[in-house]
Amino acid sequence: MAPTNQAAWLTKAGTPLEVSDAPLPTAGPGELVVKNAAVAINPLDCHMQDHGVFVQQWPSVFGCDVAGEVYEAGEGVQSFKKGDRVIGHAINLVSGRPQDGAYALYTVIPANKAAILPDTISFTDGVVVPFALEAAVCALSLKVPGVAMPGVATPALALPYPSLEDVPASGKTLVIYGGSSAVGSMTTQIATATGIKVISVAGKHNFDFSKRCGATQVFDHKDPLVVEKVIEAVGTSEFIGIFDVVATPETYAHDLAIFAKLGGGHLASVHPPPPDLPANVTGGMIFAVNDIATPVWEEYVTPALKAGKLQCLPPPTVVGKGLEHINEALKKCKAGLKNTVEEVRPVMPPLSAVEKQRPQISGIFTPYNYRPSTPPCTSSWLWSKYAEFNLKHFDCQRLMFVSF
Secondary structure, three states, X not given: OOOOEEXXXXXXXXXXXXEEEEOOOOOOOOEEEEEEEEEEEOHHHHHHHHHOOOOOOOOEOOOOEEEEEEEEEXXXXXXXXXXXXXXXXXXXXXXXXXXXXXXXOEEEEEHHHEEEOOOOOOHHHHOOOHHHHHHHHHHHHOOOOOEEEOOEEOOOOOOOOOOOOOOOOOOEEEEEEOOOOHHHHHHHHHHHOOOOEEEEEEOHXXXXXXXXXXXXXXXXXXXXXXXXXXXXXXXXXXXXXXEEOOOOHHHHHHHHHHHHHHOOEEEEEOOOOOOOOOOOEEEEEOOOOOHHHHHHHHHOHHHHHHHOOOOOOOOOEEXXXXXXXXXXXHHXXXXXXXXXXXXXXXXXXXXXXXXXXXXXXXXXXXXXXXOOOOOOOOOHHHHHHHHHHHHHOOOOOOOEOOOO
16 A cells, blocks of 8 residues: 655745645656655744745745655666665755655655765765755866856865875865854765865854864854954965855854955855956855765775764754654744754555656756746745845755654
């Protein structure tokens, strides 16, 4: 007998998610259906709930991070089989399909955005990895600028992929503004695994955490001398640039002051970079759903987790058990609670919904060309609201996930 499925549906922007029946998805070519054991909440999810950002059809099931067991492997999938423990990145953000959202008992994910989770790592720990990993690799490894949103390019720092071997210091330095966040801490790990020196800007209470991730020096974002201290710490090393995970007018002002003193470089950010950048500064906004991370998923994640070279950080916090607790976790995310995690009961009533037609994915995920219509998320008002949220919760880290 086929299992039943439920999901936490968003029916209208600014309203609580509603737990109800959902179709049991099937795996298309190159896809996995994961029986979720844990799902994580990101600050972006709060913005999707409040303002409908990136929602392409209603009702919607969103969420990016899953951990669980493979329920079904689609045609052409060779690296996974039913019952495998996996973590993966759900891509409702670009596909718009409800079955691609994490906030359900069963979720479809691309097989090239998944990795085997070692038996020694719990689902609740492993689920903090996927979205942050993709964002980090997008920020660091793209060689040619792509399209993050209309009129805004992605960054192209062209750094190598992380290595399982101990690599010598490259003599290059990257500054990460917001180094204690989920994306910032993951980027620190990935960058240091390529031999890059990382200088982190974070909250004072997160200094030790940032160093645990690999940062060589950490400075307080509230320190009035933070710009001068970062410049001094870069010293005579080769300054690559800055990855701004906070991306507000205040942090951009610091970024530009650093670039002015150090002769320019690359600015990668989680929001559109400031207009009229100096000629010696190349700016780009990451978009975390991108095939640039495929080799990292396929060759690095599992062995790096086994060897301890890749850590599941920040540590998660369990909110409750059951899809009905997702609203609670979203509220705690908005309130700034760090590392919220949720576990979910798989006791669900029969299905009643009808599965919608599945578009097929091919080639690079270009976020605004993936579907015929542009998602309603490009207005300056929405981006300003998202920036306000990030500024309020500067040190807000991983916030939630669901397990089965």
